[in-house]
Amino acid sequence: MHHRRTSDVLQSFATQSTRAGSSSKTMLLKIGRASNVQRRLNEWQRQCGYNLSLVRYYPYVSTSRPSTPRKMPHSHKVERLIHIELEGQGLRVNHKTNCDVCGRNHREWFEVEASRAGINAVDEIVRRWSDWDEGNPQRFH
16 A cells, blocks of 8 residues: 655645745645535535545544544534634635635635644644533643
């Protein structure tokens, strides 16, 4: 089996930043919730023509110990808290414009640095709020 390096995968999704004065490579992450992830990915493709790749779902379960995905008790609140924190860091894609294809306003897109550090920073935020919702506050000290 051939394994791709993380940096190669990131570069395959990277584009030049849309932020004024930035010369870094970035990538778009959609951070949202769904009761059926595969169905939602298919809806996005039909609705807007996006061919999305699933990076990870939460609550995260390591592939070394497979189990059935579980629901978070307050996923809608967790999603909102994550979005607020990411927006506070200036990562939200301009949500004042509507999608060219479907005409809707997609507020769940974030532009992050296309690097391991950029992805890890977002991952830490999502994990922290997921843990908080599941009553695992040890990540907060």
